[in-house]
């Protein structure tokens with residue numbers, strides 16, 4: 001997908017929020033968008049997702065399936081979490097079982113009967129994340145995805161990003177809290193004064209895990225259905241999970 005000479009402003013007489021953005025999102029890339037508050041990160045993400053349209057220029061070759069997780073999930077809707085996700089699954093043509101899979105993975109089971117408006121911010125964010133993943137996205141756009149999430153859910157984000165990119169999808173993530181370290185190998189884009197600066201991917205720390213002194217490797221077998229939960233629990237306990245295999 002490409003941004004070609006994209007300019008954007010929120011009103012005809014307003015100043016330009018973004019000027020002359022030209023950049024490419026390669027298939028399988030993870031791009032972290034950095035910038036101070038109000039720099040234009042959300043604006044760029046919404047242009048990528050197709051939620052906003054450029055004032056000048058164009059966004060070309062956007063993948064057919066875009067998953068967009070806004071900074072704040074719009075919870076003022078008259079549905080329970082389960083109703084909402086099943087409706088979204090039906091509109092999007094998701095595979096059977098997609099809702100149950102993401103409800104289980106994001107530990108939402110006990111909240112499915114709760115009305116969206118009554119969910120905590122973090123749980124509502126997880127519902128927002130689930131809806132974006134019901135159909136495997138060619139482009140996943142995550143606006144400050146760590147905001148409001150509990151520590152267990154936060155550990156899931158890098159895994160989900162890795163799954164989307166390894167399936168050939170691209171991921172655009174905004175970050176103003178420095179959580180970027182959780183996404184080694186990501187390309188950095190930064191916005192300042194309405195201008196986008198891109199940089200090459202940093203050397204990946206994840207590709208060659210550093211052997212810590214005083215560590216041993218413990219091999220653990222868990223039921224297939226428990227694998228995600230076990231990985232989350234081990235990471236939350238501060239252990240390094242080196243991989244999951246059959």
Ligand SMILES: Nc1ncnc2c1ncn2[C@@H]1O[C@H](COP(=O)(O)OP(=O)(O)OP(=O)(O)O)[C@@H](O)[C@H]1O
Nearest residue numbers: 010017035036037038039040041042043044071176
């Ligand atoms: N709907 C809107 N109407 C008018 N101006 C807007 C609107 N949304 C954002 N802006 C303005 O556009 C600029 C960029 O906002 P944007 O939300 O993209 O920044 P951001 O980098 O995502 O900030 P944050 O880190 O605080 O979320 C800001 O000056 C903001 O006030």
